[in-house]
Amino acid sequence: MENWDEQTIKAFRKDLLTWYDQEGRAYLPWRVDHNPYRILVSELMLQQTRVDTVITYFNRFMKELPTVQDLAEAPEEKVLKLWEGLGYYSRAKNLHKAAKVVAFDLKGEWPESYDDLLALPGVGPxxxxxxxxxxxxxxxxAIDGNFFRVFSRLLKIDDDIAKPKTRKVFYNAVEPIVDPERPGDFNQAIMDLGTSYMKTVDPDTLHSPVRKYNAAYRDGVEDQYPVKTKKKKPVLQRYQALVIYNEKGELLYEQRPKTGLLAGFWTLPLRPIDSIEEIDGEQLSIKPITHVFSHRKWEIWPVAKAVPTELKEGQRxxxxEEQEAIALPKVQHKILDKLKEQL
Structure with a gap:
C-alpha cells in the first residue's frame, strides 16, 4: 500500500477539488443544498440504481414529500407507490422509518455525528x-463502490473489498486524506471521479485529474484493482404464477407475508415448483419470466386457473384501476407485461 506524506496529501486535495469545482456533477438535484433529508433520500435511492434513473424518482418524491415531516406523516402505501420501479423496497420502508425517528422521536432535529446517523433505520456506514x-x-x-475503486488504485490497496473487514482498512488509509475544510465536496468528488475517469470498465486514467497519484496506473496494474472475490451465483427458484380472472375481469392477487422477500406486497399467487413438469394448469408462456434479486433468481411460469370456490386469507x-393505485413490485409488472402479450 502506498503511504502519502503531508505534502502529497495537500496537493491531491487541491487537484481533486479544483477539478470538482470545474467539472463536478453540480446539476444533480440533491446537490442544490446540503439538506440532510434530501441527501438521505437520494443516497437510499442510489443504492443499486443508476443516477439517471434516480433523478426522475427523486424529483417526484420531493414534489410529493418535500420535508422529513411530510414523509413521516405519509402512509406507507404512498411511499411505496412513489418508490415503485426502483426495487429493493426495504430501502423505502427503512427511509420511512428513519423519517419517523427524526420527525417524531427527535422532534425534527437531525443527528449530526456519524455514529448518531448510523443509528437511524436503514442508514449504513x-x-x-x-x-x-x-x-x-x-x-x-464515505466509502462506497466508487471509493473502493478509486483509492484501491491510487494507493494500491490489495485487500479484498468483498470482505467486511476491508472497509476499516480503507477508512484508516483515507481518513487522513479527506479535506478537513471541504469533507462533503471531497467525498462527492471521489464519487464523480469513480463514475468518470476511474470507471470499472474502460477507465480514462490518461486524462484523469489525479493521474499522477495513481500508483496502480503508474505500475501498469490498474486492471487488477480493486481486488474482489466473485459473488456466488444467485440461487435459482421456480414458481408458477396463478392467473385467475373472475366474471368481472378482475385479477386475483395475494399479499405476501410481512417478513421475507417482497414483504407485504401484492402479487399473483406464486406457488413453488421444482421443474416445469410440475406445472398444474394451462401454461401461458413458453419461456419463463425471469427476475434476479441480489441472492436469488426467480423463474416464473404464468398458469391459467379456474376461480376457486373460496379465497384464502390475504387474497382478493x-x-x-386498483392494480394501478397500489405499489406493485417489479417482478409483478413483468408478469403483467407477459399477460398483455397473450391478449
Whole structure:
C-alpha cells in the first residue's frame, strides 16, 4: 500500500477539488443544498440504481414529500407507490422509518455525528458518512463502490473489498486524506471521479485529474484493482404464477407475508415448483419470466386457473384501476407485461 506524506496529501486535495469545482456533477438535484433529508433520500435511492434513473424518482418524491415531516406523516402505501420501479423496497420502508425517528422521536432535529446517523433505520456506514460530511461537514470518508475503486488504485490497496473487514482498512488509509475544510465536496468528488475517469470498465486514467497519484496506473496494474472475490451465483427458484380472472375481469392477487422477500406486497399467487413438469394448469408462456434479486433468481411460469370456490386469507380480486393505485413490485409488472402479450 502506498503511504502519502503531508505534502502529497495537500496537493491531491487541491487537484481533486479544483477539478470538482470545474467539472463536478453540480446539476444533480440533491446537490442544490446540503439538506440532510434530501441527501438521505437520494443516497437510499442510489443504492443499486443508476443516477439517471434516480433523478426522475427523486424529483417526484420531493414534489410529493418535500420535508422529513411530510414523509413521516405519509402512509406507507404512498411511499411505496412513489418508490415503485426502483426495487429493493426495504430501502423505502427503512427511509420511512428513519423519517419517523427524526420527525417524531427527535422532534425534527437531525443527528449530526456519524455514529448518531448510523443509528437511524436503514442508514449504513456509507450513507451515515455521506450525510455527516455533506450536511454537517464531519471529516469522515464515505466509502462506497466508487471509493473502493478509486483509492484501491491510487494507493494500491490489495485487500479484498468483498470482505467486511476491508472497509476499516480503507477508512484508516483515507481518513487522513479527506479535506478537513471541504469533507462533503471531497467525498462527492471521489464519487464523480469513480463514475468518470476511474470507471470499472474502460477507465480514462490518461486524462484523469489525479493521474499522477495513481500508483496502480503508474505500475501498469490498474486492471487488477480493486481486488474482489466473485459473488456466488444467485440461487435459482421456480414458481408458477396463478392467473385467475373472475366474471368481472378482475385479477386475483395475494399479499405476501410481512417478513421475507417482497414483504407485504401484492402479487399473483406464486406457488413453488421444482421443474416445469410440475406445472398444474394451462401454461401461458413458453419461456419463463425471469427476475434476479441480489441472492436469488426467480423463474416464473404464468398458469391459467379456474376461480376457486373460496379465497384464502390475504387474497382478493383487483380491478385494473386498483392494480394501478397500489405499489406493485417489479417482478409483478413483468408478469403483467407477459399477460398483455397473450391478449
Amino acid at each position: 456509507y450513507t451515515a458518512a455521506a450525510i455527516a460530511s455533506i450536511a454537517f461537514e464531519q471529516v469522515v470518508p 380480486f383487483l380491478s385494473v
